[in-house]
Amino acid sequence: MPSPESLASRAEALLNRLAQVEAQEADQQARAEIEKARMRTSRAREDLDNALRVIPLLAEHGLTLPAARKAIAAELAKARTALRTAATTIVGAPIGDVASRIRSQSVNNALDSAGKFSRSLLVDLNRSVDTKRMQIRPDGIEQPIVAYPGSSEALAARLRGIQSLFARKVESLSPDDLVKRFQDIVNGAASWTADRPKLDQSLERQHPEVSDFLRQAATEDGAPWRLITSAVRAWLSDPENTVNLRIVLRS
Numbered sequence: 001m002p003s004p005e006s007l008a009s010r011a012e013a014l015l016n017r018l019a020q021v022e023a024q025e026a027d028q029q030a031r032a033e034i035e036k037a038r039m040r041t042s043r044a045r046e047d048l049d050n051a052l053r054v055i056p057l058l059a060e061h062g063l064t065l066p067a068a069r070k071a072i073a074a075e076l077a078k079a080r081t082a083l084r085t086a087a088t089t090i091v092g093a094p095i096g097d098v099a100s101r102i103r104s105q106s107v108n109n110a111l112d113s114a115g116k117f118s119r120s121l122l123v124d125l126n127r128s129v130d131t132k133r134m135q136i137r138p139d140g141i142e143q144p145i146v147a148y149p150g151s152s153e154a155l156a157a158r159l160r161g162i163q164s165l166f167a168r169k170v171e172s173l174s175p176d177d178l179v180k181r182f183q184d185i186v187n188g189a190a191s192w193t194a195d196r197p198k199l200d201q202s203l204e205r206q207h208p209e210v211s212d213f214l215r216q217a218a219t220e221d222g223a224p225w226r227l228i229t230s231a232v233r234a235w236l237s238d239p240e241n242t243v244n245l246r247i248v249l250r251s
Contacts, residue, residue, distance in 0.1 A: 047118035054175040129182045130170035137166050138192045146218040150202035162188040207231045
């Protein structure tokens, strides 16, 4: 039968082992919490860096950038102080103390503020680009694009693409996608101004009565029969002119 002394020794050894296991589990939990905070911080930093990186690119094209909101600016100042204090106190501290410090409310609030600022900045940048879209939106861009006989179908397709670009609201874009959209908008406005008049050049080469007929025919109401003049009949008699024309009857 084991002596009381040997039982006590075994019990002490078992308790010591349990204490070691508990310490290891606590250490693992602390490391997991530290890693979670590190990833959270890294994500907030990356989001902020990406947003700040594109600001000069947008400003180069004359975009009016949003000013930091006073409430958010105050939160950022408070968050900066909290994170600086936490970083100072955990230097050389045991891992358990580090985990305890980073799970504090002040650090949690600071990381929340950093993420909130990044998201708010990106929303404001999207809104600024959308405002620019409306400011440089070409006049008459909402009008239908008609590829009149003799005009370029490729040109018409390109102009319709620009119409679609200006019809889409700018929202929820990532920083890189936002820069691309902004450049597309600026380039699209310039292309529309340069290329839209070319679409009507084929009409300018036609007889005035033919031009009038084609313009009316391209509208929702269509061309009235009175526009079928002798000049228009002569033009319609040429198969090359009528290959894409259709007659639609409406009640």
